[in-house]
Amino acid sequence: MSRERLIYLPLGGAGEIGMNAYVYGYGKPGKERLILVDMGVAFSDMDTTPGVDLIWADISWLRENVDRLEAVFITHAHEDHVGAVAHTYDQLRKPIHARAFTANIARRKMSELGLPEQAVQTVSAWPEQVQAGPFTVGFLPVSHSVPESAALVIDTPAGRIVHSGDFKLDPSPVVGEAFDPELWGSVGKSGVRALVCDSTNVFSPNPGRSESEVGPEIEKLVAGASGMVVATTFASNVARVRTLAEAGARAGRSVVLLGRAMRRMIEASMETGVLTEFPPVISPEEAQDIPRDHLMPIVTGSQGERRAASAQLARGKYRGLELAEGDLFLFSSKTIPGNEKEVIRIINQLSEKGVDVVDDSSGRYHVSGHANRPDLARVHALIDPQMVIPMHGEHRHLREHARLAEAGGRQGVVAVNGTMLDLSGNAPKVAAHVETGRTYLDGTVQVGALDGVIRNRIRMALNGHVTVTVILDEEDEPLGEPWCDIMGLPEIGSSKAPLVDVMEEDLNQFLMRSNQKTLRDDDRLEEALRRIARQTAQAEIGKKPEVTVVISRMR
Numbered sequence: 038m039s040r041e042r043l044i045y046l047p048l049g050g051a052g053e054i055g056m057n058a059y060v061y062g063y064g065k066p067g068k069e070r071l072i073l074v075d076m077g078v079a080f081s082d083m084d085t086t087p088g089v090d091l092i093w094a095d096i097s098w099l100r101e102n103v104d105r106l107e108a109v110f111i112t113h114a115h116e117d118h119v120g121a122v123a124h125t126y127d128q129l130r131k132p133i134h135a136r137a138f139t140a141n142i143a144r145r146k147m148s149e150l151g152l153p154e155q156a157v158q159t160v161s162a163w164p165e166q167v168q169a170g171p172f173t174v175g176f177l178p179v180s181h182s183v184p185e186s187a188a189l190v191i192d193t194p195a196g197r198i199v200h201s202g203d204f205k206l207d208p209s210p211v212v213g214e215a216f217d218p219e220l221w222g223s224v225g226k227s228g229v230r231a232l233v234c235d236s237t238n239v240f241s242p243n244p245g246r247s248e249s250e251v252g253p254e255i256e257k258l259v260a261g262a263s264g265m266v267v268a269t270t271f272a273s274n275v276a277r278v279r280t281l282a283e284a285g286a287r288a289g290r291s292v293v294l295l296g297r298a299m300r301r302m303i304e305a306s307m308e309t310g311v312l313t314e315f316p317p318v319i320s321p322e323e324a325q326d327i328p329r330d331h332l333m334p335i336v337t338g339s340q341g342e343r344r345a346a347s348a349q350l351a352r353g354k355y356r357g358l359e360l361a362e363g364d365l366f367l368f369s370s371k372t373i374p375g376n377e378k379e380v381i382r383i384i385n386q387l388s389e390k391g392v393d394v395v396d397d398s399s400g401r402y403h404v405s406g407h408a409n410r411p412d413l414a415r416v417h418a419l420i421d422p423q424m425v426i427p428m429h430g431e432h433r434h435l436r437e438h439a440r441l442a443e444a445g446g447r448q449g450v451v452a453v454n455g456t457m458l459d460l461s462g463n464a465p466k467v468a469a470h471v472e473t474g475r476t477y478l479d480g481t482v483q484v485g486a487l488d489g490v491i492r493n494r495i496r497m498a499l500n501g502h503v504t505v506t507v508i509l510d511e512e513d514e515p516l517g518e519p520w521c522d523i524m525g526l527p528e529i530g531s532s533k534a535p536l537v538d539v540m541e542e543d544l545n546q547f548l549m550r551s552n553q554k555t556l557r558d559d560d561r562l563e564e565a566l567r568r569i570a571r572q573t574a575q576a577e578i579g580k581k582p583e584v585t586v587v588i589s590r591m592r
Contacts, residue, residue, distance in 0.1 A: 041065055042461040043195035045233065045452065048473055049094025051428045051435065052453035054237065054373070055079030055117040056475070058094040059200065059428065062105075063171045063193045066468070070170035073099065073109045073129070074189060074200055078120030080342075082375065086477065087494055093121035094454070095474040095486065100128050107169040111135040112176075112202030113186035114142040114305075115273055122157075123150045124478060133157045134167050136176050137309040138185040145301065163190060163220070177224060178214040179204035182248075182406025183273040184311040185213060195461050196230035199420055203235050203429060205405065206412045209249040212276035212311060218419060225420040231460055232422035234413065236430030236438040241409035248276050254401040255369065256284040264364040265329040266290065269339040269347045271370055272298035274406070275306045278335060279315060281369060285333030286316040293324040295346040295356060296337025321356035334358060339370035341379025348379075351386035362391025369402045410441065417445050424448040424465055426458070493583070501525035501582040503574065505544060505566050508589045513556045516591065519544040521570070523582075530577025543573045559588055 043063050050057035057077040062069030076096075081089035099106065108131050111119050122133060123146040135143055137159050144154040160167055162185075166175040171194055176187035181203050189200040206216045238245070259266050259281075266285065270277045278299065285292045294300050306312035324332055336355075338345025349355040360366065366387050372380045384394050397403040408416065417425060425447050427438035432453060439449025450465050452458050455473040458465045474486040484490045502524045508516040521540045530536045547569050548556075555561050563586040571581040 040461070041194070042069070042459050042468070043193055043198075043230070044069055044457055044468060045198075045231070045426060045460055046098075046457045046471060047428060047452060047454050048096060048099065048471075049454060050075070050077070050117075051430075051456075052432050053079070054430060056092060056094045056121075057118050057429065058096065058121075059233070060099060061172065061191060061193075061198065063195060069105065070172075071099070071102065071106045072169050072172050072174070072191075073106060073131075075112055075118040075202075076109060076121045076125055077115070077117035079117065080340075081477075085495070086491055087498055089477045089479055089491060091120065091124070091478040092475050093124065093478075095472075095476050096125055096128065098471045098473075103129055103131075106131050107172065108167070109133045110167075110169075110174055110189055111139050111143060112189060112200070113181060114139040114183050115203065118203070119143055119146070123147045123152055124483070126150075126152050126156065134160050134169075134174070136160060136162065136185040136187055138183075138305060138311050141305040141309050142301075145305070162187070162214075163224075166190075166192075177220070178217070180207035180210040180213060180216045180248075181205060182271065182277070183213075184275050184306060185309075190224055197224075197228060198231045198233060198460075199224060199229055199422065201232065201234040201416070203237070203407060204416075205245050205408050206415065207245070207247050209247050210276060211248045211252070212279060212306075218415075221416065221419045225422070229420050229422040231424045231426055231465075232417065232420050233426045233428050234416070234438065235407055236413075236427040236434040237407040238405055238409045239413060239427075239430065239434050239438045239441060241405070242411075243409060244411045245407070245409045246404040248280075248404055251277065251369070251402060251404055252280045252284070255280055255367070256287060258365075258367065258395065258402070259284040259290070259333065260288045262288075262365045263330060265360065266333045266365045266367065267336060267347075267350065267360065268333065268367040268369055269336050270368075270403075271339055272296065272302045272337050274370075275302055275312060277369055277403075278303065279312065281333075281335050281367075282316040282318070285335075288333070290331050290333040291324065291327045292316055292318045293321055293332070293334045293358075294318055294336075295321060295334050295358070298337050299335060299346075321358065325357045329361070329364070338383075339368060339380075340373055340376040341381075341383050343379070348383055351383040351390075360387065360390050360392050364390075364392045366392050366394045367402060368394070368396040371397055371403055371405060413438065413441060414445060417442060417447060422447060423463070424450055424460070426450045426452055426465075497525065497583050500580055501574075503540070503570050503582045503584045504587065505570050505584060506587045506589070507544075507548070507562070507566065508591070509556065510591045513553060513590070515545075515548045515556075519548065519566070526574070526580070526582055527578050530574075532577060536574070536577055539577055540570055540573045543569055562586075562588060
């Protein structure tokens, strides 16, 4: 009879930043009872996923084993941890557990998709615990850049696991709980088999700074500004939003929140008691009657999102407000790797308007929500786990974090998405490899990474598109000449004639010399017409476009 084992399986978030989804299991091999920790999203970009709204981990393996899944646990309310909960609920249909603030955000997501809000259950902080099959799970408070973040203390028959979630060691986080080393140390006293730990800032050599250090610098900047001051940050960073609002209020400015996410996060904070007070805010309509030098909008779009308030203000007006020469725009945020082009585009658009832009290059107006290298080493020592499994990072982060663990005398184990680890023995071992991938939300439809939709869209974006239409009569003879419609291609080619004319002539020449066998076979005819259209385009414009052939027969 096979022994029972404890497994760890990342489906997303290990080897990348975003799309967090981690499975833990306990039981006999292939029959383990399971829990899922986090179900987050990543965001698309025009280079690799044009037109896509959201991306999350492919949960095919979990869906196939859903009868073994006990529950879902969400560590905090950032989109890369909670953003796909509602989108995947119909496939999983299991209770979702979270602390009050995160639960509020998750319920809003469920409501937006017409799903039952009661599926999300609120859990109090440690030492309260939730029983889920063989797992007993508690939410250990941590400081992070969103309120009520938590690590998970996961007790199993094979030992205790601490899943850190995203965290930093902040003694004065402005909003939310401060890091409590005694509490964390107490969790490790009874022995911890594995610490599954945030790796985002493993390359940052200095201890992390406190959120409380940002306020005075922002206050000085806002107080010294002459025109309108606009500030952007992550909407979920409620502490920073409050700091910005307080700086505006102290400078005698009226504060207006622009962007749905910004308002939603502040509302959730007030509803759950995370915030008990916030400076008065005015509506965008009221803001239009306020003198520019007495106004401070706080807006969404710190990562350059095209539809967010920041981008729309940079392009022109938003909700009746417009930036002008002499105004100040503050990025109180770090640019996430991969978003640099979008942010720089906004900065240049603002510069063209004569707006002064202040970003985080000085380090004065933003602090990270993630633990730096010395902080990670401190947590390793406090928890004192048998092994450290890095997560929430690209491969280079995971590898470096494992080295840090080994330097402290602990086992460091790199497990990327799809790597199932058996944690039962004294040394972790790879038990299996599970196929992982991505799911795209494309409009209102979920599309698999292997479905070809996004790949074909990229090919059309790179190469353009041609539609070739041919009509054949009852005798399988061409009825008139073929015609072409082009999209995303130059109209004139190297022969100095319209590309459509050249292409139609080449296609017609082919039809005139084709035999009956070809003309009667749709597949052969379609392939030949596609090949000729691409060859002509290659000769004329140096590109081989995607080609759709429409054959109509008169019957």
